[in-house]
Amino acid sequence: MTFVPQYSLAPLALTGGGVDRGGEDRRKQGWLDSALERGSTRLLAVVGGKTLVLDDALAAPELGAPGVRAGLAEATVLVWLGRVDGVDGAAGVDWVAAQFVQEPQWWARASAGGATPVGLRGAAELSRTDAALLTQAVAVLNWHSVTSFCSRCGAPNEVVDAGWVRRCTAQGTDHFPRTDPAVIVLVTDAHDRVLLGANAAWGGDRFSMLAGFVEPGESLEEAVIREVGEESGVSLDAPRYLGSQPWPLPASLMVAFHAMALSTHTVPDGQEIVATRWFTRDELASEVAAGSIGVPGGVSVAGAMLRAWFGGELPTPATSKEARK
Ligand SMILES: [Zn+2]
Incomplete structure (x- = not known):
């Protein structure tokens, strides 16, 4: 019999981030809106598949920071990513991903402070949680970018369930993120x-x-x-x-x-x-x-x-x- 070597992969990059995706919560009416009202919610802004990173961590501002919530008006889509536990039992923090065609105004300020745009290929230095948040954000935003219209009837789709479903405005067909x-x-x-x-x-x-x-x-x-x-x-x-x-x-x-x-x-x-x-x-x-x-x-x-x-x-x-x- 041939000897079959047993190879195993160490925990792979971009996995194991431990983000609580709140699959039930995000279906609740107004779930995303209430996260957007909290000043502590972190905004993961994505422009061209990249987000800002500073000192090997996501430079994702709190929504309460100057100009950040106001800048949401320019976002093409918003998605509630989930909740990340705080350190030492501190309250969990909500994370919201936002797709922008052009950098929001606060982006320039962060860049001036040393933050640089990083995509998935550059995620090696990020923590598992930060890499997972970026992976999830890029994945779901990529899906949104090709799902504006219903694939059954061609009518526009609206965004529901905190960004995790697109619903046909003509016939109510639900479209789910695909992989x-x-x-x-x-x-x-x-x-x-x-x-x-x-x-x-x-x-x-x-x-x-x-x-x-x-x-x-x-x-x-x-x-x-x-x-x-x-x-x-x-x-x-x-x-x-x-x-x-x-x-x-x-x-x-x-x-x-x-x-x-x-x-x-x-x-x-x-x-x-x-x-x-x-x-x-x-x-x-x-x-x-x-x-x-x-x-x-x-x-x-x-x-x-x-x-x-x-x-x-x-x-x-x-x-x-x-x-x-
Ligand atoms: Zn349709």
């Missing part, structure tokens, strides 16, 4: 080499795990086998679940698997994947160190999977082809 599952696969062979692919979109010298969207009517495991087959020609034994990470750019949920290869001859699809290669740990380390290839890093699940297989951090690249997050 698109995608699988990402750590493929290893009998020698514990890893299979990586170079995506055409990344320039051909950056290698990562094979991945793809789950199709309608397909199980996660079927998607794993199909995607790896399409992109590399490699057939797989039964995939084993490793973990998941929200990746709302714009709406993905990455579901990670490990699978043993039943064949090692690779045939890249030539469209999406321009090269596929098997790497030993030594081969990968030396190529990364030499800067001849790039690999994923940062907050992405792909980086976490590669580190789990490698057994730690990969060497620092000599040149600039390092983890382009």
Whole structure:
């Protein structure tokens, strides 16, 4: 019998934030409005997928701060994210996300104070709770940005349930935030080499795990086998679940698997994947160190999977082809 290595992922970035989403509360009439009345409510403003960060923490002002509540008039949508417990038993604080097309006036003041715009890819330095709030905000706001109209009849949708439902103004159909599952696969062979692919979109010298969207009517495991087959020609034994990470750019949920290869001859699809290669740990380390290839890093699940297989951090690249997050 083949030895099947057991890989496990450390708690993934962008997960485990412990935000109380108050799924029942947010359906109550006026729930968002009462949160907006409280001066202690924190406002997570999002402009172009980014929010302000200062000293590795969200620079989310309280609504009671000068000019913040007044600036809400410019927001295109508001969503109650939930409640975060205070420190040492202090009362929980409400968090509200707001989408802005242009920076609200107070944003310039915060920027002058040293705050900088950060998106999900830059969330590595944030606390788990702050990263989770940003992930949740970006995810639900991205959904709002493509759900202005009813997908059944084309009438405008209104925002209800504190931002968690869009309701058709003509027929009352409710539309809920959606998430698109995608699988990402750590493929290893009998020698514990890893299979990586170079995506055409990344320039051909950056290698990562094979991945793809789950199709309608397909199980996660079927998607794993199909995607790896399409992109590399490699057939797989039964995939084993490793973990998941929200990746709302714009709406993905990455579901990670490990699978043993039943064949090692690779045939890249030539469209999406321009090269596929098997790497030993030594081969990968030396190529990364030499800067001849790039690999994923940062907050992405792909980086976490590669580190789990490698057994730690990969060497620092000599040149600039390092983890382009
Ligand atoms: Zn409708």
